[in-house]
Amino acid sequence: MKHSKALFVSIALVALLALAPMGLVSADGHCEFDDYTIKLGGLAPMSAPGAVAGGVAMDWAFKQAAADINADCGVQIDGVNYMLEVITGDSEGSPERGQAVAERLILEDEVDGMVGVYHSAVGLATMGIMEENGIPTIFSEPWNDNVSANGIREFDGAPPRFDDGIDHIFRISPASSMVGSVVTDWLIALGVEDVVLIVENTDYGQPAAADEQARLEAAGVAVSQIDVELGTEDFVPILSRIQASAEPPDAIRIVVTGETSFNLTQQMAELGIAPTPDTICVTNQIAFQHVQYWATVPDGNYCAFNRVGIIPSLFNDTAIELNAAYEMEFGDIVPSFGMASYDAVFMMVDAMERAGSYSDAAAIVEAIEASDILLSQGRYYFTYGAHNESMPADDSMPDFMWHQWPDPIVTVMQYFEQGQSSLDAAVVYPEVYQTHGTAYVVPGTSP
Amino acid sequence: MTDAFTTWLLLAGPLWAVFGLWALPRFAGSRKVKDETGLARLQVAGVVGGFALGPVGLGIFYLQPRWITRASLTVGLLLAVFISSQVLVRIEDPNLPSALWLILAGPLWSVIAAYFIPRRYREAEADDQNALTAAALGGFAIGPLIFGLLWQHTPKISRDWIIVLGSLGAWQIYTLFALHNADNLCVAAPYHITYLAQQTANGVVIGCIYSLMAVGLTLIYSVQGIVSFAHGQLYMVGGYFSFYFLLHGSNLLSELTGTEISINPLWGIPVAGIIVFLMGALFERAFLKPMHEGLIERVSEYAILITFGFGFVIEYTTLAIAGPFPQRTDRFIEIRRFTFPRTQITDQFTFGPINIIGDRAFAMVIGILLIFALLYFLQRSWTGRALRATSQDRQAAAVTGINPTNMNTLSFGLGSMLAAMSGAALIPIFAWVPWVGAEMVGRSYVIVVLGGLGSVPGALVGGIIVGIVEALGAGCHPDPSRGAAYKEAFALVIFALVLLLKPTGLFGREQT
Numbered sequence: 001m002k003h004s005k006a007l008f009v010s011i012a013l014v015a016l017l018a019l020a021p022m023g024l025v026s027a028d029g030h031c032e033f034d035d036y037t038i039k040l041g042g043l044a045p046m047s048a049p050g051a052v053a054g055g056v057a058m059d060w061a062f063k064q065a066a067a068d069i070n071a072d073c074g075v076q077i078d079g080v081n082y083m084l085e086v087i088t089g090d091s092e093g094s095p096e097r098g099q100a101v102a103e104r105l106i107l108e109d110e111v112d113g114m115v116g117v118y119h120s121a122v123g124l125a126t127m128g129i130m131e132e133n134g135i136p137t138i139f140s141e142p143w144n145d146n147v148s149a150n151g152i153r154e155f156d157g158a159p160p161r162f163d164d165g166i167d168h169i170f171r172i173s174p175a176s177s178m179v180g181s182v183v184t185d186w187l188i189a190l191g192v193e194d195v196v197l198i199v200e201n202t203d204y205g206q207p208a209a210a211d212e213q214a215r216l217e218a219a220g221v222a223v224s225q226i227d228v229e230l231g232t233e234d235f236v237p238i239l240s241r242i243q244a245s246a247e248p249p250d251a252i253r254i255v256v257t258g259e260t261s262f263n264l265t266q267q268m269a270e271l272g273i274a275p276t277p278d279t280i281c282v283t284n285q286i287a288f289q290h291v292q293y294w295a296t297v298p299d300g301n302y303c304a305f306n307r308v309g310i311i312p313s314l315f316n317d318t319a320i321e322l323n324a325a326y327e328m329e330f331g332d333i334v335p336s337f338g339m340a341s342y343d344a345v346f347m348m349v350d351a352m353e354r355a356g357s358y359s360d361a362a363a364i365v366e367a368i369e370a371s372d373i374l375l376s377q378g379r380y381y382f383t384y385g386a387h388n389e390s391m392p393a394d395d396s397m398p399d400f401m402w403h404q405w406p407d408p409i410v411t412v413m414q415y416f417e418q419g420q421s422s423l424d425a426a427v428v429y430p431e432v433y434q435t436h437g438t439a440y441v442v443p444g445t446s447p
Numbered sequence: 448m449t450d451a452f453t454t455w456l457l458l459a460g461p462l463w464a465v466f467g468l469w470a471l472p473r474f475a476g477s478r479k480v481k482d483e484t485g486l487a488r489l490q491v492a493g494v495v496g497g498f499a500l501g502p503v504g505l506g507i508f509y510l511q512p513r514w515i516t517r518a519s520l521t522v523g524l525l526l527a528v529f530i531s532s533q534v535l536v537r538i539e540d541p542n543l544p545s546a547l548w549l550i551l552a553g554p555l556w557s558v559i560a561a562y563f564i565p566r567r568y569r570e571a572e573a574d575d576q577n578a579l580t581a582a583a584l585g586g587f588a589i590g591p592l593i594f595g596l597l598w599q600h601t602p603k604i605s606r607d608w609i610i611v612l613g614s615l616g617a618w619q620i621y622t623l624f625a626l627h628n629a630d631n632l633c634v635a636a637p638y639h640i641t642y643l644a645q646q647t648a649n650g651v652v653i654g655c656i657y658s659l660m661a662v663g664l665t666l667i668y669s670v671q672g673i674v675s676f677a678h679g680q681l682y683m684v685g686g687y688f689s690f691y692f693l694l695h696g697s698n699l700l701s702e703l704t705g706t707e708i709s710i711n712p713l714w715g716i717p718v719a720g721i722i723v724f725l726m727g728a729l730f731e732r733a734f735l736k737p738m739h740e741g742l743i744e745r746v747s748e749y750a751i752l753i754t755f756g757f758g759f760v761i762e763y764t765t766l767a768i769a770g771p772f773p774q775r776t777d778r779f780i781e782i783r784r785f786t787f788p789r790t791q792i793t794d795q796f797t798f799g800p801i802n803i804i805g806d807r808a809f810a811m812v813i814g815i816l817l818i819f820a821l822l823y824f825l826q827r828s829w830t831g832r833a834l835r836a837t838s839q840d841r842q843a844a845a846v847t848g849i850n851p852t853n854m855n856t857l858s859f860g861l862g863s864m865l866a867a868m869s870g871a872a873l874i875p876i877f878a879w880v881p882w883v884g885a886e887m888v889g890r891s892y893v894i895v896v897l898g899g900l901g902s903v904p905g906a907l908v909g910g911i912i913v914g915i916v917e918a919l920g921a922g923c924h925p926d927p928s929r930g931a932a933y934k935e936a937f938a939l940v941i942f943a944l945v946l947l948l949k950p951t952g953l954f955g956r957e958q959t
Contacts, residue, residue: 048882052771201932227932231886233877236649236804237921238931244632244642259773259878266878270804271795289772296775296878330772 031073031081038075038358040066040348041105041135042088042116042341043098043126049231050093051258053292054118057330057338058140062086062116064325065345075349078356086345087111093118095125102126106133112358113137115344118337120144120176121203127169134361136368137169138347140340143176144203145211149399166365167403172340172347172380174308174408175400176208182410183253183282183306184215186429190440192250192280194222196242198264200256201227209255224249230260235267243273251280261286262296269299275443280304288413290422291332302443304414304428309336310377311411311433312423319376333422336377343375369403380405409433416441452543455534459501459527461551461592467497467505468595475509487602488515494592495520499527517607524611528618532625541626548623552590560586560593561948573601577609580948584612588619624923633923641800646922647915648801652811654914656873659814660887661894661906662821663865669838669901670858671735673750677758678866678891679884681723684761685867686874686883688722689715690774712776712875716813719871720864727863730757731856739855758884766881773878779809810872817868818907821861825903834858838901890935893942899955908953913938 042062045055066086069075075082087109089101098117105111106129114130114137117123123142127150130137139147148171187195195216199209205227213223226238242249252274254261261284268274268281275281287293287305297303310319312333319334322342326334351367352358369385384391384402391397412429413422416436426436426447436447456462471493472486489508492515496504504523508515535544549555564582568575578597581604585593589612597604625634632642660682667675675681693710700708734753743749795802825831836844837854845851870884877883894913898905920937924930945953 047766048880048885052766052880052882053773056771225928226930227928229932229934232931232934233883233886234653234917235931236653236807237646237918237934238927240642240645240649240918241632241922241927241930244638244645259880262773262878267804271802292772296773298775330770332772 033074033083034080037083037085038349038352039109039111040084040086040345041102041109041111041114042086042345043091043102043105043114043118043122044088044116044341045093045118045122046088046090047092050091051118053258053286053289054141054335054337055090057326057335058116058118058341059088060326060329061322061334061338061341062088062345064322065342069346069349075358076353077358082358084345084349086115088116091117091119091122091126093122095121098122098126099129102129106130106135111135112352113348113364115348116140116341117142119202119204120147120207123147124150124203130168134166135168136348136351136361136364138344138368139169139171139173140344141173141337142171142204143173143179144207145175145177145398145400146207147171147400148175148402148404166362166386168361168365170368170382170403170405172344172377172405172408173337174410175398175404176204177211177398177400178408179285179306179308179410180208180212181215182429183412184212184219186412186439187216187251187253187280187282188219188221189429190251190280192221194224194247194249195251195253196249197223197225197253197255198238199225199227200230200260202230204257205255212253212255228256228260228264230256230258232260233263235264236271239268239271239273243271248273248276248278250278251282253282254284257284257286259296262293265300265303266297269297269303275300275302275304277443280440282306282412285336287415288422289332289335290415290420290425293422294419298418301415301418301420302441304412304440307336307411307413307422307427308408309339310409311413311427311435313427313435314409316374316376316378318374322376339376343377343380346375347371347373347380378407378409382406414441416445416447451534451537455531457501459504459530460498461590463497463501463505464494464589464592465497465595467493467495468592469493471496471505471508475512486600487596488520490596491520492523494589494596495523495527499523499530524615528615532618532622535622535626538626541623544626545623548619552586552588552619554587556586556590556593557583558586564593564597567598568601571601574603577604577606580604581608581612583948584609584616588612588615624925628925631923631925633919642922643919645801646918648798648803649922650915650918651911652803652807652914653918654911655811655814655818655907656807656869656910657887657890657894657914658907658910659817659872660866660869661891661898661910662818662903663862663869664888664891665895665898665901665903665906666821666834666865667858667862668895670834671739671750671855673735673747673754674892675859675862676751676755677730677761678862679888680758680761680765681727681863681866681884682870682887683879683881683884684726684765685719685723685870686879687765687769687774687870687881688719688867689871689874690776690879692718693776709777712779712871713813715776715874716868716871720868723867724860724864728856728860730863731859735855735859736852739852762881762884769881771880773880774874775878776875778875779806781805804876806875810876813872814869817865818903821865822903830857890938893938896952897942897945899952902952902954905952905954912941912953916941 044058045051046059063086066084069084073081075084087105089105091098091101114135117139118141120142123139124144124146197209197213199205209225213225216223252268254264256264265283273279281303283303283305285306285308287303288307293300315323319339322339323334326338350373351364351371355363355367357363369382369387372381382403383406391402411427411433413425414428415425426441427433428439438447441447468490472489475489492508496508538544561579561583565575565578568578582593628634633639664675664678689712693712693715696710697708737743738746738749795804796808825835833849834854834857836849837851841851890913894909895906897912898909916937917934921930921934924933
């Protein structure tokens, strides 16, 4: 009897030990999920002619955010856990395609919110669809000022475009003017007298260049502009034009995205136009992806570039973890639009949880406006919206600050060693973020 | 109207050209041969001599008709161009010569001449092969004078006519452009010659590279009569095969030897070519052969869709494997020209004032060598002749023992191979992504049609023309901000003009 009791206890203990891991799994997956899955639509350019590399990074960020949220019991609304799914729609970087995909996501997939968008043209083209269908939206990359400025104009203007009088569009990427002002302020501080702007012919490039040109000219800097088409490979004829000018320009600023900017920067360096001691090279933010940059712009040492997003030395824990995951996947540093896309998903989920609904658009918009959340790029909040309509009417506060995250960090960085990691590149401007005590590393020197 | 212009109009220029056209054949004709060729030459001499030197020129040709040679007429033409350009650039109001040109020559007379003169040739049952081209160019360059040259005697129009009239028209455009854009880099002395030479060199270099890709396309068309819509993707995948061969080959060699070894991208070119040749040949056997065997009902549509689908599969498979991030191989050759501090890094060949990026020059040489190797193969080898024979007449070729089915496979394989080798030659130059072929293939279609569908030399010449036109267009456009954006449009304008004037393309043959 004793034996059988001991045997029973032993069996029970063994069973308990055997089940313990299952219990742990259960503890980890303690969340009981509701049958309903909350869906977010993610717009990103997954195929040409869009910036596919950007789209892939954004898609990865959406999926990573959803995985992280689901691992932590999903979206928790009124004590119920909902699985989260982000359905990526391929905008191809085209406004028409973007509109078609946005409609499909809203009407067929019945998404509860939208995130993402890389190209400004797609953002501008799809905003109306999201507004008409009452879909809360957080854009993570389009820069055109009007993406957020349209909100205040439509919201305040008469007649209102939206039946419910709600502006559903938010943006956590910077507006072009916010980026342009940093680069132009830097160039002006360096004392440049003439600048050549090489600009892509898009809804991002043209307004951004116009803004930078206005700022530079206001400071007495002579500006000439050269427009190029995205996807162009050979820039030598137009660069020869710069080369043939009597005096080399003080700076060449490239307002061109994607691999087109890589080709342009490399050909400019190969021809010996910039970077040189006479001419500053300011290339696109994608130069921050140092693996891609050095693979395709081997002569691009000493080029500066605008960096949007938190600088590596200020990465918080979320950013460090996200960057590690991205590096494991792609072997490169996480781009700002990857971080912003990741954060956009978290912001939307946070707003739904606070609103207590995944379907009440008005409540979700209200919750997004009241956001105060620390994510990979820093603390997100919105100064102006329906919660605070008191935007100064004068020029002191530009329209794009409506539903716009006011604090994206924009810096100017510069490589100063061939093959250098962007983590080690010098932050040269603004002064408060400078890492090497200099506003510019002259080619051929070290900071 | 300035004094220089008035003096020129009195002493030389268009009025004396008209007079020369009428007078010289009439008065010198009796002393010179009276056959058709001689008469036409006298007319040309009258126009050139009158335009260049007025009565002096006509007097020289009248007194010494034996001096009317091709060389003297060329010299006279150059003199006419030089003198008139010197006069025109001194005119303060550029609108005057522009208006005169539009009245006395230009597009209006081009259209009129192109409408009437070919009809006249057909009515006279004369050889009208080049009549349309010569009439249009002539009307454009010399206005109604072209009627005097061509109407009455309908002389045989050689290629020289077209070259001379085309050059004259181009010079007029250049002069008018110079009048309206005096500060443009392409016209502002003293550096405009250097600048034009630099831009022309840029165009020739990239044009030769364009040609290599276009040659493959034209080869496929000439034998199979289909346009491969997978050509851009085969070009792209050729670059990737080279990239991965170099990457893994270098790693393997480095591991085996224990030292860092980097394989020159030159080796990637044949490797990519061989792999893609096999891909193309296999695809042809599997999907195009049934078409030639009569198993497919709607052949044209099938060819478009199946090659389009092939390209689609290649592109998205590459995207899945290689990812969207741009790649690039090492350089072919390291040339360091230290001209610090003006230029910190330059990898260029320098020929006097002309600089060419080293890798581009290398790729151009590779392109030319491959095209000439292909021409040699087509002209001298039995298989090459068999390919040509098949392209000319499949049934006749079959009768002589050539297997057209094998020729189809070979042509598609070779065409694919050339696209891939072109890609492998360019991956050290451009950032390489899975959709890199889209822009290039669009240009290739323009080149092959411009050069003449099915013509290998046409593809070479067409590529160079497109390269030069794009470079000069981007480099000389009056608005620097728009020049680069309109680059492709310039080539399309030339493409449209050539097709209007010569629908078979520059070297194309009539469909039989």
